[in-house]
Amino acid sequence: MSEVLIRGTPNNNYTHIHGVLHNGWPIEFNLPRLSNSDAHTTQDSVGIQFDHLIGKQTHDGWWVKAALKHSGPPQDTTYLLSKGSDYNVTYDFVKRDDVAARV
Secondary structure (H helix, E strand, O other), X not given: OEEEEEEEEOOEEEEEEEEEOOOOOEEEEEEOOHHHOOOOEEEOOOOOEEEOOOXXXXXXXXXXXXEEOOOOXXXXXXXXXXXXXXXXXXXXXXXXXXXXXXX
């Protein structure tokens, strides 16, 4: 179950997603504003962290689906990745540095 929130004003906003995976693990992340989508992780002037890895495809065909909720620095983030073939989907949990090296 997840909740998608659009926060901010009509001209200056971002998307915040949080929820729980089927295994009970919490997810939480902020998608970047369209105007600053080039860097991997940025922080705006009020301290909001944006995650630019979500939605990317790795060189080996995995999709970055979500970030697990954590209270540490961005480099400690663990991501949920998925890869499909025919009617089968495989999932994996990968640390940020490994994901960043693969996109």
